[in-house]
Amino acid sequence: MKKQNNQMRLKYFLISLSLILAVSSFAQKEEVVIDKIIAKVDDYIILKSELERSYLDFLSQGQMRGSNAKCQILQQLVVNKMLMAQSEIDSIFVADAEVNNNLDRRMSVMAQQFGGEEAIEKAYGKSLxxxxxxxxxxxKEQMTIQRMQSELTSSMKVTPSEVKKFFKNxxxxxxxxxxTEVSIAQIVKDAKAGTSQKDKVRNLMLQIRSRIESGxxxxxxxxxYSQDPGSAANGGQLGFYSRGELAPEYEAAALSMKPGGISMPVETQFGFHLIQLQEKRGNTYRSRHILISPQPNQNDYKRTEQYLDSLRTVIINDSITFQAAAKEYSxxxxxxxxxxxxxxxxxxLRIPAEQLDPNVFFTIDTMKIGNITKPIRFQKEDGSYAFRLIYYKNKVAPHQANLKDDYQKIAAATLAQKKNAKISQWFEKARGNVFIEIDPEYDYCNLSN
Structure with a gap:
């Protein structure tokens, strides 16, 4: 019970830094809800299923039930739709390429959790x-809302007196x-394929290109063959992109061809591409590609490990600080x-010890404060391998929140509260300028104009 109370206190104290209500992950099964439109904000609608999913997520965080909670959630959903409407007026937009990058990261994490892309498809009975x-x-809507919120609150700051007042209240x-909290830093070096591995991939790409030209x-x-998880299953299709949205090398090759042409192997930070330009429309173009990324061999791994070991020696000899080396080389x-x-x-720059990656946790468990490890090989979320140095700077014993030890956390909570108030003020001022219609079932929330 004591642990639960502490968790509740922590949630009260650390006000959410995001004003977007978290919705249930698409990796969870949705509750069956008889859906209907319960609110309209100009051209945007809110479905009952949206409210119920957000309410269930609210309860899953240990919050108390109640009609007032539903009203607060519904108001936040209305605010989100108003932010979307305002983003159109202010020409605030998120490019599809940014959304796809976000999606790629999410799908990569899911693949790690499920044990591969096929496991994801099997679990949901749908293709990627x-x-x-x-x-x-x-x-895309979430990212647009975040960008619009940033436009409204990005210049806001808090003073030490505001932080102290917040804490006293x-x-x-x-x-x-x-x-227990710890200060842990790392310098990561990805093991990158050398010349011999790149040559193998380049030759394979040339063979594939010849096969395409042969019919x-x-x-x-x-x-x-393609290793791009976002397009391989769809025959390499990338859809339309504007200039500047894809890797410069990719774009230069694609736009130098006539529609239907196939490039020679093009190297970008992601690997080697075979590109086929399909269509140009003004400043946008549609293409498809085959991506193959060279994989490091044992010599490449050894070279990366030796590089980090040399960097560690430089740090220990006080020729550069760990922090400066991380900023420049990690x-x-x-x-x-x-x-x-x-x-x-x-x-x-302190995190609870229990939130550390298990491998990092067990590593520092054998270290002394102030020490730096030898290079350690580890597997990243995308399945690739890299090496890192770990620096164990400090350890703070369990304690009740106070201004001396936790000023940065308290300041962040103060700023979040200030931003919440700013958005609420904006909502009250802007609600009269938009059409808001709420289903009579929620009249008690007093959200209509």
Whole structure:
């Protein structure tokens, strides 16, 4: 019970940094709901199933039931639709390429969780393309809302006095009790294929190109050989993209051809492509491709390990700090900008020990504070292998939240509350400028104009 109370206090304390209500993952089975439109915001609609899914997610986080909670959730859904309407007025948009990149990351994580793409398809009885198609619009809407929120609140900051006032207003019995936290940083180097591996892939691509020119189907060969999870099952089709949305090398090759032409192997950061330009429309173009990524061999792995070992020696000899080396040399984009440090959801450079990757957790369990490991080989979420150095900077014992040890977390919560208030003010001001119709079933929420 004590642990549950602490968790509830933590949720009270760490106000969500995002104003978008989380919806149930598409990896979960939906509850059966007799659907109907329960709200209209200009040209946008809210379905009863949307409200029920969001409410179930709210309850799954340990929150209390109640009609007021449903009203708050419905209001947030209305705010989201208003933000979508405002984004059209302000010309705030998210390119399809950005959505597809987001989708690729989600599908990659799902593949790891399910044990492969075929396992995903088997679990849902749908192809990957069907799954992607079904969630594409939802993700695009979420990303657009986030961008619109950023437009409204990106310049907001908090002062130390505001942080102190926020903290003092938290009831003493609602202050969370933090478990053991650690400051851990890493420098990651991806093992990249060398010349010999690239030559093998280039030769294979030339063979595939010859087969296509001899009459074999581009689509069939894409399904057989392409390693692009987003397009392989669809015969390599990428659809229409605008200039600047795809890798520069890919775009240059595609736009240099006439429709129907097939490129020579083109190298980008993703691997080698065979590209077929299908159509040009103004500043957009449609193409399909076959992607094969060279895989490192043992010599490539050894070279990467030796590189990191040399970098470790330079750091230990005080020629460069670990943080500076991480920013300059690490291949991990999530941690490099923070000097290699893992961050929690508030941006603090300390995280609960139990949230660490098990491999990292057991590694630091044998380390002394201040030590840096030798290069460690590990498998990334996408299945590839890399090496990393781990720096164990600090450990903070379990404690109740306080301004001295947890200022960054408290400041993030203060800012989130301030942004919430800003969005609420915007909603009250903007609601009179849009058409809002709420189903009579929810009149008690007082959301109509």
């Amino acid at each position: 393309e069907q799954i992607r198609s079904e969630i594409f619009d939802n993700i 938290i009831p003493q019995d609602s202050l969370p009790y933090f478990s 074999e189907s581009f689509a069939d060969l894409a399904k057989q 291949d991990d984009q999530l941690t490099s900008s923070a000097g290699g440090f893992f961050q929690d959801e508030t941006g603090a």
